[in-house]
Amino acid sequence: MLEQILTTKRKEVTTLTLPSTWSEVKRASLSAALRKPKRSIGLIAEVKKASPSKGLIRPDFHPVDIAKAYEQAGADAISVLTDVKYFQGHRQYLTDVKQAVQLPVLRKDFIIDRIQIEESVRIGADAILLIGEALPPKTLYELYKEAYEKGLECLVEVHKRETLENILAIFTPEIIGVNNRDLCTFVTSLETTKEVVPFVPADSIIVSESGIGNASDLTTVQTYGAKAVLVGESLMRKEDVGAAVHELFQEVDGIVRSS
Template sequence: MILDRIVAHKKEEVRRRKELYPLARMLDRWPALPPVRSLDRSLRRPGEVALMAEIKRASPSKGWIRKGLRPVELARTYMRAGAAAISILTDNRFFRGHRAFLPLVRRESPLPLLRKDFIIDPYQIYEARYLGADAVLLIAAVLDDGRLAGFQQLAAELGLSALVEVHTAEELKRALDAGATVVGINNRDLRTFQTDLSTTCRLREKITDPRVLVVSESGIHTRRDMLALAACGVDAVLVGEALVRASDPGEKVKELLGTANGRPELVPSVAPPENEHHDHGNTKGH
């Protein structure tokens, strides 16, 4: 499975990073780091669904999505259009992202930044904070219970939010048992690559603690998708490919938020999605 290949490569990548840029070197510069912006506060918008817009150049199965993408320019576009936070893919081998995108965007945007990567080692969490991230992605499918809890604790100690990604009821239980306060429900099954928005609704029903912030990820392309997920009770959505592929990403953000005419559109309520399968052939594909 592609996920296994990514994790295997990530282990070697982290080993090399530790040699090239030891943790002690980062810690020497720790006092000069800027303060962390709260992802939770930015995504909690009573009465509306917040949008986390992603900077994503490629994916393992689709190759390049937008080859000439300029991270800083796109971040500015997202910010002006009304995004609440920005997700930045920093994996280079499979997604053509780069860790350097974080400090570049950080200097230009006041929005909280999520480091979107395959976090398998504490070093990457320290590195995320050092590079300017305000939050890190933790994927339940690649972390055992001990690391899932430990990585969340480390992130909190560093002032970072942890977005814990799940796809199944079992993964959701593990995430909540480990203390997750921000849960990302991935609508894409990493085994079949099919996307089903009803995944969010099924799992959302199992989250009863109002303090847990719920983010829907993958397969979100239209305003109707947004409304259906809002009906499920999500707090936010993470959208990448639909924005990056759009001829005008800023207008696409506004379309999804329903603010294309300068104010939220008056639309009829939409029922939650029911088992709408879409095969987009992408491992992460948010």
């Protein structure tokens, strides 16, 4: 699947048109938010309508309302899918969300070319995703540097230990995501976090991504060493996404349970 998505992206970037610059955007730092999470583990809450593995997840989809509810419920950052073809996302959703919340906003897409970094700057992203399995490590590093030079942070995602090691041979990303889902087969296992975390350098922030469905999953990846989680589907399937956040953290009336 990943290969197919990348083939589409390579075509898309050849005709990509940049929106005009949005000068008044105030960037918010993803790393700062994740280093000081509001709870014992940080939450990046995702705004996602559909995915190639699950199809349509949320038919009644209002990105701004969802993002505001996430913010209200104490998420540390918001992730917005901007891929149109496979995730039914849109870059306009990110711009709309950025205008509506104070939290850092992560652009979730398949970034393969520097033009998409300029696009991310212009649509108002604070951070972008770079996927280890999608890019040769040197290319990933070039894009990483370009993003930071333009004032964006990067979440560098890996699924395999080997991918991480190839990246670490070149540089140490500040924020490292371990994707529990294999983007080629869609097989999802929290054990991935357990296997990869020991190889993440101590200074990097570890985000466990995908397949976190409930409070017990959250505790599991926390014991594996994750400092933050990226959660989409399980929140998006609940009508009230704010209540879903509190449920994930086992909070009653928005308050952390004491026992």
